[in-house]
Amino acid sequence: MASVDGTGSSVSGRLRSGDLLHAGLAVTLLLGVWSVGGLEVSTGKVSSIEAMNGSTVLLPCTYSSCIGIKNLYFNWNYNDNGTMIKAVIPIEGVEPRVSVYHERVEFVGSSKSNNISILLWNITFEDQGEYICFARNPKEKSRNHSATFTLIVVDQMKEVDNTLTVIIVSALGGVIGLVIIVMVIKALVVHFLLKDDEKNKECLVSSSGNDNTENGLSGAKADNKGTPKA
Numbered sequence: 001m002a003s004v005d006g007t008g009s010s011v012s013g014r015l016r017s018g019d020l021l022h023a024g025l026a027v028t029l030l031l032g033v034w035s036v037g038g039l040e041v042s043t044g045k046v047s048s049i050e051a052m053n054g055s056t057v058l059l060p061c062t063y064s065s066c067i068g069i070k071n072l073y074f075n076w077n078y079n080d081n082g083t084m085i086k087a088v089i090p091i092e093g094v095e096p097r098v099s100v101y102h103e104r105v106e107f108v109g110s111s112k113s114n115n116i117s118i119l120l121w122n123i124t125f126e127d128q129g130e131y132i133c134f135a136r137n138p139k140e141k142s143r144n145h146s147a148t149f150t151l152i153v154v155d156q157m158k159e160v161d162n163t164l165t166v167i168i169v170s171a172l173g174g175v176i177g178l179v180i181i182v183m184v185i186k187a188l189v190v191h192f193l194l195k196d197d198e199k200n201k202e203c204l205v206s207s208s209g210n211d212n213t214e215n216g217l218s219g220a221k222a223d224n225k226g227t228p229k230a
Helices: 002-036 163-226
Strands: 040-042 048-052 057-059 062-064 070-078 083-091 097-100 105-107 118-120 129-137 143-154
Touching: 040 129, 040 143, 057 143, 083 105, 097 105
Parallel strands: 048 143
Antiparallel strands: 040 062, 057 118, 070 083, 070 129, 083 097, 105 118, 129 143
């Protein structure tokens, strides 16, 4: 009996360890799916911009989530020195109530397009730095997400040297023009050659007709001469 109890304990122990393994795998898979379908925040393909002193700049930020949102909280911070703007989007498609803490900041986003961008008016050199777009979706157990956008303020915009571009465009234009001229000349030559062939054919047909006519007339004359009088 002891051996049977030992075997049963061993089997139950294996079952418990197998259950734990399966539970661990299930949790890992759920976490993986959760992270893949979770909230993502982006400031676009370009993470920085140069803008002239005194101009107005758009600071872009968008979000996306495959599991949906509920009471999505977001804000904008400048150099981690305080909140410029914050809001909560209750559900998808409902516009947020925005609180602005900077006199030159304007919210221009919309929850209908998952856009939480802002405008910064009349920028100065003091506005240069990093702007952080932060968002948190309670449906993800309050995981935090953020993206950084860098603003560089300049006195005047850099002039782009287009010399190389002009040279390339001019060269391409010259090549294209040359190809067109060659094609036109080729078309004209083919056209004139075809006309000459048609004229030659007409001449040959006309000459052949004349030869046949002359041969016919000479044959008729010969027949007339060879016919004896009755």
